[in-house]
Amino acid sequence: MLVSALLTSLGINSGLCLLFFTLYSILRKQPINYEVYIPRLLAEGSSRRRSRFNLERLIPSPGWVRRAWKLTEDDLLESSGLDAVVFMRIITFSLKIFLFAGIIGIFVILPVNCKGTELHEIDFADFSNNSLDVFTISNVNSGSKWLWIHFSAVYLVTGFVCYLLYYEYSYISSKRIAYFYSSKPQPHQFTILVRSIPVPAGSTVCDSVESFFKEYHPSTYLSHMVIRRTSKLRSLINDATKLYKRLSQLQSDPNQEKHKRVKLFGEKVDLVDHYEKQLEDIEENLRMEQSEVSLDGDEVRAAFVSFKSRYGAAIACHIQQSVNPTNWIAEQAPEPHDVYWPFFSSSFMRRWISKLVVIVACILLTILFIVPVVIVQGLTNLSQLEIWFPFLKSILTITFVSQVITGYLPSLILLLFLKIVPPIMVFLSSIQGYISHSDIDKSACNKVLWFTVWNIFFATVFSGSILYQINIILDPKSIPSRLAVAVPAQASFFIAYVVTSGWTSTSSELFRIIPFICSMIRRPFSKTTDDDFEVPSIKYYSDIPRILLFGLLGITYFFLAPLILPFLLIYLCLAYIIYRNQFINVYEPKYETAGKFWPIVHNSTIFSLVLMHAIAVGIFTLKKLSLASTLIFPLPVLTLLFNEYCRKRFLPNFIAYSAEVLIKKDRADENDATMGEFFDELTTAYQDPALKPVRYTSNGDNLNSPLISSPERR
Structure with a gap:
């Protein structure tokens, strides 16, 4: 890739x-967009829609940047939990690494790379037409003593990264314990999930558990x-x-008279009456179904078992309960609102088959x-593109077109393809047998991470150096020397990818393109109120892998192509500013794992270091x-010994x-007068929401009363 192509990509993405940023600064002030840009503040009652016109709303302002910058870690911990703190520390951890590197x-x-003449000297007079390869280690002469600088840098950065890893693991571990000490009694702290419950003939699961x-x-x-x-x-x-x-929606429509007589299924009916009758039928069916489920013993051989102390629950969770280890399998229960209830409807065989699937x-x-990766790599190679599509040869000779195709289009196409991966991984994890949304998200996070590492890093490198250079296979003796140039040469693509997937994608996270478009489409058909929307939660399973992928690229390429x-x-x-702003205004925590995403970050960073060492061995050998x-x-x-120590220690x-x-913690709660009330609530905390009492109403006057009411806590 030429410098001009990179500059074109840089210009497009910067624009x-x-x-x-400009649109966000204006649109966030418009009351009609509050449910898109400040849904959390609306739900908390911290902000209300104001209909009075104000000229200031039409002027972009950076005030939100100042508020995001001033947010302290303690404020973030109090409002969004320890998971949000850990997420932001992933960003600051990466910042420290790459600032040092x-x-x-x-x-x-x-400067050492630029002084080399292995490829060719830099033409400063025509800088934009230089290849980015001249800024990489490929341009350093073989056997040059200057390579010892790269060698020393590998050792220095490895030591610095390991020091930061140890510090962060230790800090987050201590914060996790402190967070536990400061928390109020929670149902999941006293409860375990027991599966594979043996049931004697003539007995029930309930009797066996008790x-x-x-x-x-x-x-x-x-x-x-x-x-x-x-x-x-x-x-x-x-x-x-x-x-x-x-x-x-029908009853709140000021023109609801037009819905009084609507032709439906060949006859004119009153839609309001029609829907009310349907609701009455569903209510009756639901009550009958609840009675049948409760009475006929349609039980899964699993139960949530609660204890009088956290220590008692931990003993029951971590000690083998039966001589037969396949019976009475216990694990820590998730938070009640974190339980993934559809999982319990699956039999053991279905879960086992699902894992294989x-x-x-x-x-x-x-x-x-690999198919879109191959297509993307073809776009970065103009000569290859002309062979595939000869009719485009005249268009590809236009400078700007060639710069857009080689510098911007490949990373954009890859980014669009990657958008579909996280939802697919969440779906696959949801049928894999996990009992909570947080476990599903952690599993999806791992899947998305290693999927992107393989398909973005490895597939791109090998596509660029082997798939498009068939003559290498025909001349095996040239493989080592060509790989020595091709591996660092892929940094030009990765730089463009960081700009597109990093800069633009993170800025679009601030602008919230999809929710904004959906809001505009939905707005004419429904009357939105401050209570008529759902506050979103951050998608850790897609955001953490993106940060870790960039961490891998930075650690791997910092001595090959520091540009x-x-x-x-x-x-x-x-990312630091934007995500802090989103935690303040947009995202509400859906669950709390107390920092359990950090081991994924640690393992990924260790993998990145070892991969860097492997590439360094190959580069120095070929040089x-x-x-x-x-x-x-x-x-x-x-590095691996250090990782093993951290595994044992933290x-x-x-x-x-x-x-x-x-x-x-149990002793501290002995003097708490509210523990009796807590234990009363604990007995029903894990009741399936589908079995809780429901109430329907056909009274159209009370629109603010929910049709389905949540049960009152005891």
Whole structure:
């Protein structure tokens, strides 16, 4: 890729970022857009729509940047939980790494690369027509002593990254324990999920659970809630909710007289009466179905079992309950609102088959995604593109067109293809047998991360160096030397990818393009109120993998092509401000894992370091600096030993709390007068929402009263 192509991509994406920032600064002030840009503040009652015209609303202002910058970690912890704090620390962690690596890369390594003559000398008179390869390690002469600077940089950055990893793991681990100490009693702290419950003939799951835990945990057992199959009930409730929203819209329409007589199914009917009768029928069916599910023993061999202390729940969770380890399988319960109830409707065999299907589906998706990667790499190579599409040869000779095609279009196409991956991974994880939304998101996060690492990094590198250079296969002796040039040469594509997927995508996160468009389409057909919308939650499963992929690119390429580092730093600065703003105004936490996403970050960073070491060994070998290659070998070994130490030292605190922590917390609650009331609520905390009491009303006058009421807490 030429410098001019990169500058074209840079100009397009910078313009889009500026446009998104400007539009956001104006549109966020318009009351009609509050549910898009400040839904959390609306839901909390911190902001209300104001209809009075104000000229200031039409003038862009950067006040939101100042408010986001002033947000402290304690404020973020209080409003959005520890997961949000950990997410922001992922960004600051990456910022520290690339600020340190950027100083070395830009001011030390980049001048060394430019001084080389392995490829050709830089033509400063015609700078824009230089290839970006001359800024990489490929331009350093083989056997040059200047390569020892790259060698030293690898050691320095590895040491700095490991130090930061240790510090962050230690800090987040301590914050996790402190967060636990400061939290009020929560149902999931006292509850476990038990599966594969053996049921003797003539007995029920409920009887088996009660007799077992009263016998083996008599001093700590409190209560239990057996899981039942309620998929049909959930379907009825969903139908009723949709019908109620439709009825509410009709009744709130000032021109509702036009709905009085509408031709439906060949005859004229009153739509309001028609929908009310449908609701009455659904109500009757729902009540009958609830009675049948409750009485006929349609039970799943699983139950939530609650205890009188956190320590008692931990003992029951981590000790094998039966001589047969396949019976009475226990695990920590998630928060009640975090439970993924459809999971319990699946049999053991169905879950087992689903896991196999998910593995096969992930493999097939990874293989199929190679197709857009190959197309994208073809666009970066004009000569290859002319061979594939000879009729475009005259168009490709236009400078601007060639710059857009090679510099901007490939990364844009890849970004659009990647948009469909996170929802697919969430769906695959949801049928894999996880019991909570947070577990589904963590599983999807891992899937999306390794999918993008393989298809964006590895597939791109190998496509660029092998798939499009068939003559390498015909001349095997040239493979090592060509790979030495091709691997760092892919940095030009990755720089453009960081600009498109990083800068523009993060700016569009601020602008919230899709919710804004949906709001505009929906607005003429429905009257929106401050209570008539859902506050979104941040999608950790897609946002964390993107940050970690850029972390891999930065760590891997910082000594090969340090020109990528300034673009990464700009992306991280944008992400730092934008996501803090979103946590203030937009996102509301859907669940709380207390920082359990951090081990994914740690493992990904360790992988990136080891991959960097492997590439360094190959580069120094091909550059005929064999001593440097030999001296690199201890580095991955030391890195993996460091990782093993962190696993032993910190990871257990992310899996379960220690007896010391649990007992201290239990003793602190002994003097709490509200614990009796809490234990009363705990007995019904894990009741399936589909089995909770519901109420329908055909009274059209009370539109503010929900058709389906939530049960009152005891």
